[in-house]
Every structure is written in C-alpha cells, then in structure tokens.
Amino acid sequence: MKITKDQIFDFNDKNKSSYENDFLNKKLQSQGKNMDEIIQKIIDFQVAIPSWALGAGGTRFGRFSFGGEPSSLEQKLEDIGLIHALTKTAGAVSLHIPWDIPEDIQAIKDIALDNGILFDAMNSNTFQDQPNAKESYKYGSLNSINQASREYAVEHNIEVVKIGEKLGSKSLTVWLADGASFPGQINFQKALYNTEDSLKTIYGNMPEDWKLFIEYKPYEPNFYSTTIQDWGTSFMLANACGDRAYTLVDLGHHLPNTNIEQIVATLMMKGKLGGFHFNDSKYGDDDLTVGAIKPYNLFLIFNELVYGMEQNKHNPYPAWMIDASHNIKDPLEDLIQSLEAILIAYAQALIVDRKALEIAQLENDTVTCQEILQDAYRTDVRGLLKAARVQSGAAIDPLKAYRSFNVRKELINERGTKVVATGL
Amino acid sequence: MKITKDQIFDFNDKNKSSYENDFLNKKLQSQGKNMDEIIQKIIDFQVAIPSWALGAGGTRFGRFSFGGEPSSLEQKLEDIGLIHALTKTAGAVSLHIPWDIPEDIQAIKDIALDNGILFDAMNSNTFQDQPNAKESYKYGSLNSINQASREYAVEHNIEVVKIGEKLGSKSLTVWLADGASFPGQINFQKALYNTEDSLKTIYGNMPEDWKLFIEYKPYEPNFYSTTIQDWGTSFMLANACGDRAYTLVDLGHHLPNTNIEQIVATLMMKGKLGGFHFNDSKYGDDDLTVGAIKPYNLFLIFNELVYGMEQNKHNPYPAWMIDASHNIKDPLEDLIQSLEAILIAYAQALIVDRKALEIAQLENDTVTCQEILQDAYRTDVRGLLKAARVQSGAAIDPLKAYRSFNVRKELINERGTKVVATGL
Amino acid sequence: MKITKDQIFDFNDKNKSSYENDFLNKKLQSQGKNMDEIIQKIIDFQVAIPSWALGAGGTRFGRFSFGGEPSSLEQKLEDIGLIHALTKTAGAVSLHIPWDIPEDIQAIKDIALDNGILFDAMNSNTFQDQPNAKESYKYGSLNSINQASREYAVEHNIEVVKIGEKLGSKSLTVWLADGASFPGQINFQKALYNTEDSLKTIYGNMPEDWKLFIEYKPYEPNFYSTTIQDWGTSFMLANACGDRAYTLVDLGHHLPNTNIEQIVATLMMKGKLGGFHFNDSKYGDDDLTVGAIKPYNLFLIFNELVYGMEQNKHNPYPAWMIDASHNIKDPLEDLIQSLEAILIAYAQALIVDRKALEIAQLENDTVTCQEILQDAYRTDVRGLLKAARVQSGAAIDPLKAYRSFNVRKELINERGTKVVATGL
C-alpha cells in the first residue's frame, strides 16, 4: 500500500481549519523569536523507526496478534514509508540483525530511497540464541566468562557492521542483556573487563566514519545485575573505546525516579551523548507510547537536548529512535502518536525563553525559572506542528488521516491476519 | 497589608490583552460544551490553605529563613487573605493545633470573614511532644502500646474538635506519624487495633454534623512501618468508625509509581473520599509546588475527581487543601503557583470529551481514548482561568500582580526579617 | 524416574556428620522452647509446587530451553514427586487450566497418591487467548466492558472449579491480568464493578466447602493500571464475595519498598489471608528463587505468619505455593533451593523469643526488640532442617542428593532435550 501526495493534499484541504497560530506568534515575537524558524526546526526533526516495532509486541504473559503485520524487511520499510508519508518525521529506519538480514541489498536500498527512508543505526542481538547457533548467550555475550561465547558475540557485531555498511548506515547500537539473575552468578569485575575488551574489538573493526552507541539498563532480562547498569558504566566504556564511541540513553532504562534530563545534560557537556531512544513508562521498561505517561518529563529532557544542541557543538547530532512495544494498539497508530508527542515536546522546548531563564537562574529566582519552563510547556504548540506538516507535505492530522485512508484494513487485505513480524 | 479591589482592577486593565478564548470556545461548542459553565466551575473551585504553609519550611538538614513570615494566627489569616484577594481561589484555611490556638475566637472569626475565608478541616498534632506535655508521642500516639499516651492523644483530638466548633469548622483531619523505624519495634496487630479503638473514640466525640478524615502514608517520619500505611488501611478504619469517617488522600503519601487516580476512583465509587491534599514530588513526600513535577498525573487525578463529582453523588464534596513545604521559594508565591496548577488541571479535566471517551472505551479503541485525554491536556486552558479571574475579581495574573504590588517587601517592612512562623 | 527410600537412606548415612544442634538446643531450652516440637513443625510444613514451574521460564526477550522438561501432566507430577522424595516438603501441586487439563482423572489421582501429592488450589487463566477461543481477553476478562468476554471468563473459572472438584482440590486462585496500559483506556469504576460482579458469580458457583483466593498485583502485563492493584482492593472484593473468599499475597506483586509483613499481619487479624505465593525479587515481579535477594524480609514475613497462625485462629491455615520462574537454573534445583529458603525463614520465625519480644515492645525498648528478631535470624537453623529431614525420610541435603542421583541426566535420557513444558 502507498499513500499518495494527492491523498494527503485532499485530506489537508478538508482539515485546514483545525488550527491557528496568531496568538502564539505574537507571544513568540515579543520574546524575539521567529516562528518560521521554529516551524522549520520541527520539519527537520527526523526520528528513526526500529524495524521490530512494526508488529505486535508481547509480554512474558503472552501476545495478542494483530492483522496485517509485515512479514519481510520489504514490508517493514513499506510500513515506515506509510508513517513517513503521513508525518514526514519518520525518515529513517533502524535495522535489527538477525531479524532483518537483507537478501537483496540493492532492492532494499531502492525501497528505502523510494520511501524517503535513511538507514540509521544498526542493532545487533546477542540476547537470544538463534537456531543452530554455535555458541549460547544464556550466561552472557560480550561479558561472558566463556571466551567462545564472547568471540561469537563480537563476530556477530562485526557482521552487523558489514551489513550496515552495504546499506549506508554509519553507526552500531549495542544493547546487552548481559548480567546475572542471582548474587554470585558472575564476577562483576571480570564481566566488566570482558565487556570492555569485547567492545574495544568491535570498535576497532568499525569503519573510521562509524560511531558506536553503548546502551545501558539497570535490569531485565536479568533481574539481579546488568553489567552495563547505568550511564556511568556506559560512559566509562565509551571513553575506553575511543572518540567515536558514545553513550545511548533509552528513556525506559532507568531506576525509579532517576533524573534523566540531568544525565542528558552531563553527557552532552562531555560530548558523549550519541543517541536517544524514546518511549514511556510508569513502572519499569514498559515501552509504552512516547508521552503517554510522563509528558512533562519528556519536555524537560528536550529542554536539555535543545540546549545541548545549541551549546555543545562538540557533541554530535544525536541519533533519535522510538523504542516502544505495541501490545494493545495498532503499531502504526502507536508510532504516529509517539511522533506527535516527540514533536510537541520538541516544539515546547524550542519556545522556552532561554534568555529570560538565564537571567532568572543568575538571580536565583526559582519561581520565575519555573514559570518560564511551565509557560512553554502549557502552550498549545499543536498549531506549530500542523503548520510544519502543511509545509512539509505531511498530513495535517496524521492519525486521523491514517484512519480515513483505512490503512490497517488495506494492510490486512494485502497481508492477511495471521502473519507475525519478526521481533519480540 | 491589604490588596484593594481597585489595585486588582487597575492591574487587570493593564493586562487584559494577555489571553483569548475564541478558538477554544469553538472547539468546546463542537463538543456540545458551554464555555461559560466551565468558567463558572473554575470560579467556584476553592482550596484551603493550611496555616503552616505560610512560613519557610525546612528539611532535616536545616532551614533557610525568609523575611516577613507571619508570627501569629492573625497574620497567617492576613497572608491567606492576600492570596485570596489575588486569586479568589483560596477562600478557606485549615488550622493546626497547637500551632494555631486562637486566643480571641471572635477576633479571629472577624478577620477571616473580612478576608472571605472559611474554616475548613482542623488538624491535630500527635507527632511532636509539646513543652510540658504530660505524655510522650515518641513511640506512637493513637496506636501506642501505652494506654496513657493513647488517651492523651485522643483527648488532644477532642480538644481540637472543640476549638474547631467555635470557629465554624465541620471536620477533623487526623494524620498520624505512628509506626516503627525498626522491625519488631511494634506489634502490627495491636498497633492497628489501638488505632481503630482511638479513632472510634474520637469519632464518637465529634458533633453529629462533623466529618472525620483519616490520612494514610507509607513512611516518614517512621522508616520501617506506618500503622496507617495505605488507602486500604484508612478505608478499613473509616468503615469501622462510621458513615461520616472518610479516607483523605495526600498526593505525596504513596510508594513510588502508585496509581493514585485509581485509588481516587475506587474511594469515590465507595463514597469514601473525604478530602484531597495537593502537592508534588519526584522521590517521596517532597511537598513541592503542585504541578511542578508531574502535571499530567495531576490532570489524570482531576479527571477521576471530576468524573466522581458528577457520577458519585453519594460521595461528599471533597475537602481540598494544599499541603506543601516551601524551603526555597517565597511561600506566598509558591502557593499562588500551586493554585494555578490546580486550576489548570481542573479546567483540563472539565473539557475532556466524556461522551466520546465512553464510546471509545466501549469499543476498546485505546488509541482514541488516549487521544481524547491528551487533547484536553494539551489544550492551553490558561485563557479560561484568566476569564474566570476577570469575572470573579481576582488578578488576571496573580503572580505578576503579587510582584508588582511588592507584597513581600511590604510584609517584611511590617513584620521584619527574623520572624519564624510556627510549623515544620 | 523414581527416587527410592533406600537411595535416600544411603545418602543420609554418608552425610550424617554434616550438622549438630547441641548448642542451639541449649539456647532454646533456656528460652523455654522444645526443639523437638520445632522440628515437628518444620516436618509438617508443606508447600505446593505449581505445575507451570517445572519447565524453563522465559522473559519477553526470549527463552533458553532446558533438557528433560515434562511434556505432560503426568510428568509434571513425576517431577514434583522427585522434589517431594528429596525434601518431604513439596507434598502438593497447584494446577493451571488449560495447561493441565487431565485426560484420565483417575490415572492422575493415582500418580499423585503414589507420590504423596495433594491437589492444592486450582488456577484459572484469563490472561491469554487460547487457539479457537470464542472471545478474547486482549482488553480484559472479569473486568471487561464487553459482556461476552466477561461471561466467557466466568464460565472458564467455573469449568476450572469442576475439574478441581474431580481431583480433590478445595480452592480456586484467581489472578487477573486485567487492567490498562494507557490512561483513559478503561473506566476504573466500571472495571472494578464488573470485576466484583464476575467474582461474585464465580463464588456463587463454587461448592460450599471451597475457598476463593483473590490475588492482587500493581502492574504487568498491563503497565498503567491493574484493576485489582493492591491488597485493599482484593480485601474489598473478598468481603463483597463472602466468608470463603480471601486475599492471596504474592511476594512479587508489590510496589517498591512495600511493607508486606504488615499487610500479612492486617489480613490475618481480619481473618482474610487465604494464601501466600513465594518468590523473590529486586526490581519488580522478578520471580526469582525464594530467599535469593531479600532473606531478612522473608523472615519478617514468616514472623508475622507464625504469630498469626498462633493468635488468629479465625484465619484459615494459609495455602502456600512457590510461584517462581526459572530462566537460568534447572527448575527442580531452583525449587529445592526455594524450599530450603522457606524452611529456614520458617524455622527462624519459630525460634523467636516471643515472650521477651512482647515485654520489650511493652517497654518501648526498641533496641531489645531488634536484638530479639536478629538473634533468631542470625542463628544457623540448618541443623534443625537436617534433623527434620532425617526424621521425615527426606534427603539430609536435597540439592546434593539431587545431583548425586543424576536426576536431570536421567530425565533428559527419558524425555529428550527438546521438550517444552506448557506454561509461561
């Protein structure tokens, strides 16, 4: 299925009365801000969709299937193409190996090009044993006490880089499940040593224009310890690897109440924030729709990201990705809702009156500091998003358009109801 | 110090261009809502200010003093009068005994009347030993293994009711610090039995038109166990006392990640939500400005409160109070910010399209359910608040007015910089 | 495979020097305690093994298979028989329908009888859709807004009771995944109303000598709200159902830092603790080996259980069950370790000097209260367990015996390496 420009144009024409920005424009002008520049920044913001997020997700208690899931990499790209056509914000894909090994590289590249999709960071998988695997990751991969498992995992990562090179990707994201479910199970120091050693080998085998993103996570699927448990460990490992190794922050990978925006600020200050994975959660790594639970926190994080992108020029432009699971909702609808929440938080961060904030901070005027952030956050910026979409050729209301175009019904017609996408 | 109607009128005249509601009005109309009715509900919403919130608060690591603190109950009422003059939302006070024992009842009542302030729930204090106290609460009060401490605490509560009666209050809020800091310290069953017994005695000694509000809290100042640790315990005790005993929910009194809005819904369904204390927090009972950390959660709670006030007519209209501490900010500014956040969340809950939500829930259309709540939440409702204020005679921007009237400076001139208000 | 009495006898003979109780005996005597009575209580303590715990568990990130898993209900009973032969503590099974629908009732009963295994509480499953299910539980079961789903779930529970009746079970455990992953998804009040209504129907359809156990859990697999989120909700529902409805406490089903021992004490005081599920966790419902993470907390809970069993005669003897998952370890070894941890905590609770504790509590001598609990906990009670085992005919060191008898190897020989047991 394809959504045409004409469909979008017609849709926008029918819904054009759904916003207005005059009052906001005046306010922004009074702060010396140019609304058009802000709208352009919203247009430019692109978020990668991971290939595993297009099918129904599950929990350990089971999985409820969803019709019309993509059964091939081609169909996954097609799905992202649909989202991108509707939003013009999803112009990248993040592939996962071995779920997405392309058979015909050129064909895959053509589909991506046709849909306006770039190949963002590649993802390796050393947390599951594949059928006929020579070594097992049951007790660890890059951190393993068994040299053979370690080497097998390193080789896999190098293989992932090679596939990525052919597709035009420029970075590798390493997320490790490595750790322990019971005290005593592993030697912390050896596990960390082995992880560093393995990562260095992978880093040394990447092309010179590639970046390495090192994720961290405090627990799950191991429930006592994760070897890269926090940003401090990831940061230490990235420093050990080299200049092109970075920490990657995933919103859900933190202990309760962690101040994530402060971690973001610290990493950008040190030039080590490589990427950011969006989702939302109330309890743990719940992988819910972005902005569904704690939207103010998302705004505070974007507030630091925007500041860092302006002030910390030594930090590379971060890789953005949605890393959510879709147990209940249509995955494409969920992703559209996530993109909306991301852009809202970004737009709110863009309209923060930073000059006034700096002055209030200098004066320790805490009340005014809070007012400035809340003023931006309480502003309804959806008109800015709509203006950006009209300009970029996206649907003015992507979710409504998705439904009015009967996308899911079409996909079920094309693909059937019993397909299961590769992924979790 | 007094703020006059003329001052407010002049201020509003100068700031009248700061909002517009036309676009929102059209949207509300399309949902069959009447904006004027919503504005009237915002005007009618009144929140009690606790007498202990008008001075600088502290932490166990110390306290930074603040100039112009009120040194008497009269001055506390004067402070609330200032907030109420600016906001027209703070038309009630919640007194704390023994910090606020009135010497001249009629004089106090006159000041309150003059400032448009009602006497909301009375608060007893059995968590501190007063100088010359005959019995100690060090090891508990209403739950104590010592009959003498228990009786002393019961008598104190009865005394608080008597003072409240004279002032025109109609309810007693009991918050207990009772519990244990170490395993084994108390017998859980005996402590609960004693608490129930003590509360029944207090309940039996209240006038027949009074209500009893029973707070709960999982920890602090005891760090192993609190005898009334959760809503389930409070609810059980309220049922044991009788029809006019209710559970009181304080936002900060929950374990990490608790779904508070669901507790609110359950209590209202059972007709047992007596009151609600507003504040905000990131870690524990941090007592920060309302809406400063988790505004979406506040909205979700108001969403249940509004639903319950409409649907659960057997539940009494809840008592609202701000229960925050002011370690950094000017207490009056903090309270004004809290009132703003409360009204915003309330207004957002009022504009939720409940009919559409009910349909989406019936169809298990989770995506649309989320859209409906988010649509209300993402709306900038500050124009509604401003319209309400213009109508009610409050300042259109209370915080700006507070500063432009130099309130704190005036208070310091009147009272000095070294006064310390009674309270925590 | 079967373990014979002779094998056990030989093993015990070779390992008889591995403990001594003389010093402990003297200490217990000085407190007026009879060591033989304590040993008898340890012998009498029996814990049900759930049928789903005998195969390898998994997380949402995958599953690592384990050789020799049971592929039928018969083999599951055989596995429990092995554990029971080694420990004499696992004399019951808790079945799960539909994973364990017996084809030949009498044959199953014979195997159980032969292995000394009773049929403890039956477990229903309304959190997964079975192939060819007429209704879906994707959006809820007993709480569902859809009458058809609700009725389907009620019927399933009644069917489970019927199967249980034939086997000789006397209770039904209901654990519900029902809830919501997103704000707005369900109407809290309607969901609770429907749950109560469904449970009452199930309760009304149970034989008069059956008990209903209602579990609670704050989150997972739903990540925003669980309809029966806490003990308070479960307790309220149990009261609504009737005298034979009880709350069931699962260790892992609590928010961070919850004081579970206090919940146990409250429920026993009210005669409403129906059962208890053992496991351990560091972060959430991690389902780790009992006692692997927080053994002192387990002791404190047993301290309340022992007190309640002595003092609260109106509370029925609770149903005990291990509810853990085995992602890394041999399930049988994991269960043996769990049983060991349970008996250790139980034995420690049995040797608490309760008379001295009561006196210290009366005197508010917190230091001594703590000393008394710690004295019991710091005592090495493994000698008591060994004495109990020698007396009951269990292996003096069950785990060592399991390995020396090559049980897993035998099971793999009999059943192969690629079987997957039904369950999570």
Next chain:
Amino acid sequence: MKITKDQIFDFNDKNKSSYENDFLNKKLQSQGKNMDEIIQKIIDFQVAIPSWALGAGGTRFGRFSFGGEPSSLEQKLEDIGLIHALTKTAGAVSLHIPWDIPEDIQAIKDIALDNGILFDAMNSNTFQDQPNAKESYKYGSLNSINQASREYAVEHNIEVVKIGEKLGSKSLTVWLADGASFPGQINFQKALYNTEDSLKTIYGNMPEDWKLFIEYKPYEPNFYSTTIQDWGTSFMLANACGDRAYTLVDLGHHLPNTNIEQIVATLMMKGKLGGFHFNDSKYGDDDLTVGAIKPYNLFLIFNELVYGMEQNKHNPYPAWMIDASHNIKDPLEDLIQSLEAILIAYAQALIVDRKALEIAQLENDTVTCQEILQDAYRTDVRGLLKAARVQSGAAIDPLKAYRSFNVRKELINERGTKVVATGL
C-alpha cells in the same frame, strides 16, 4: 565516664559460655581456611564514628530529646571512647566542621589518644548557613551560580583541611546538598562545571598526603536534582581532580533497587573507592541502624569489598564510617548494634569459599554460586566475633555490657537530661 579493663574482664568472665566455634572451625578447615586469621581480620577492622552521631537525630517532623547527650567535642570523644572500650572496633572519629571546631587542639588530641581513637576523614558543611555567615548556601555552594557563595564554600573546605591537619587527619569528605528542588532552577551544565572547578581548587589546596572523598546522592535535601547525583558523576569529578580524589559510597544515597555491590566492584577495579558510609534504609536515606533492614545486601557488599581488598591493590584501603541517625534509640546502643552488623557481614564475607565460587562461575553453575554465598551468609558467625573480642579486650557482648554498666544512666548523671548535641 570511663569503662575499665577490669570491668570488661569481669563481664567476659561471666559470659564466656555464650559461644562455641568448633563445628565452624572444622568446616573452615575443610575449605582450607584458617579461623585464627579470620578472627585477626575481624579484630583489625576499625570503623570511624562521626561526631554528629552521638546525639539524638531528628526528622523534619521534629526531634525527641535524649538524656546525657554530649555537649562538647571532648564529651563526644568520651562517648566514642566508651563504644571503643566495649567493642574495640570504633577506634576512629570523623569530625564535622563547624560543629566540632576544637578550641584546644592538644587537649583534644590527648583525649583521643587516651581513648585509642584516630582522626579519620574531616567533614565540611556547606549545606547550612551559620549565624553571621557572609554568604548563603541556600541556592548552592560549590555548584553555585554566585561566585561569592562558591568561593566562600571553597574557603570553608580549605579551613576544614587546616583544622584536620593539626589533628592528624589525612582526608577530607565532601558531601554536597547542592542541587535544585524545581525544574529550571539551575543550569545543570553550569552547576556541574562550577562543582568541578571548586573541587579542583580544594584538591589543589590539600597537603600532598591527603585524600579527597567525593560523596554522591540522588536527592534530599533538594528534591528535583542533586548536582552530584550518582557514582558516575562523582567518579568523573574524582578523575578530573587527580589521583588522590576518590568516590565515597554511602549506602543510603541511592535510588530504589540500585545494585550497590556492583558499584563498589567497579570503583575498586578502577582504584577509585575512597570510603564507605554504613547505615540502612527501606525507603530513602533513612539512616537506620546498619543491618536493620537489608542484612543480605550488606553481606553482598562486603563480599565485593573483601574481594576488592584482596585483588585490587591499586585501590587504597577504604575509609569506613557509620553515618546513621538516631531518632528513637539511644545513640550509643544504636552504634553498638551497627558495629555488630558490620562485623557479622564482614565475617560472613571472609568465610566465602572463593576458590569454589570461581570454579562455579567458570562453569556457569548458577545454583552452586548461590549456594556458596548463602552458605557463608547462613552461618552463625557471632562466635567468631566473640572470640575476636575476648582476644582484643572488648566486651564479649558489648550491648549487654553497656546496659549492665548502666552507661546511659551514668551519662545522664554527669551531663543532665536537657543537653542537645550539635548535629542534625
């Protein structure tokens, strides 16, 4: 008051039958361990007592006084002398400036010498404003946006070092309350930059044989952000300062569920664990008696500390201190209980069969790994502590001795009931 050697000798003589180590000795021998060496290590282990821990602590809800509190530095040293006489484990004091500014240096040194007490790390205080302070720390100290506050705080730390030099201390512990209670209040990057800059200045002003210990804490007294929020930030700052700057870990300064033992292992591996503060907690920084809530966790931490002290020779021997608060208990009794819990955990860690553990880890035999740790932990090591005490001249049962010598009564006689010690 002084406790004499004769008193101790008499006490021990009367209580000598309270332990036996024969069975344990055999077991240790079978693992190739020498019990006498273990006992010697227990004797050698010394923990600093902070000067502020000798009086009653409080919470923000108040403070219950305690008789016989020390009113001077001399009396504080006397109190520590009493604890040390009873335990022979408390041979050091950690002073806090400005609460403990010595008037007569030599006199203080003499008292310390007389009581066998060394001067461990000095503690500065930039979280409170002292009367007549020239600058305020209300909005921060080393992190402050105000240069004057920053410089004032730096100077204070340098002053603390100078006092410490005179007394013979060799290290400075910096704990900062610096942070923010509200989003926007501070600029994270500037605050971190200023903190690093300030710490470097302090470091540069220390004598060359001094160490700098940098504490971290996620929250409290600021409730939104702490500038040094976690070990990663502290580690980064220590690296920026230089070789003699280290991270200091305080047990209570972590988010819920943090794997602290892994942090300890990482820091020792990197040679950067400078010190460790003992206490216990269930919810936050509760500052309860060591081992009162999570003793297994304490053991797991000691397991890493013992491993690190053996393997990581580049890491300096850590500074140990008890950092607890005493709201309910007699402070001296609480400290004696804490020392007991520390030595128990240490002894258990010393008897871990590390060779067997290494083999089990190599074989990924998770079950055996767990058994090895649990075997050590489940062992009653109190006999080892008693043997150590008999040998070192401490009381065989320090708490019992404390009470039988009527220490508190004596102190009240000497000092009165209304003294309040300086501190929190």
